[in-house]
Amino acid sequence: LSTVDKIEVEKFSKLASDWWNPNGKF
Numbered sequence: 001l002s003t004v005d006k007i008e009v010e011k012f013s014k015l016a017s018d019w020w021n022p023n024g025k026f
Contacts, residue, residue: 001009
């Protein structure tokens with residue numbers, strides 16, 4: 001993975017946890 005890929009994966013992981021978080025943005 002390149003550095004950019006790593007950043008994208010971390011960003012997606014954060015979004016995913018927000019998605020499943022009842023108190024999250026979604």
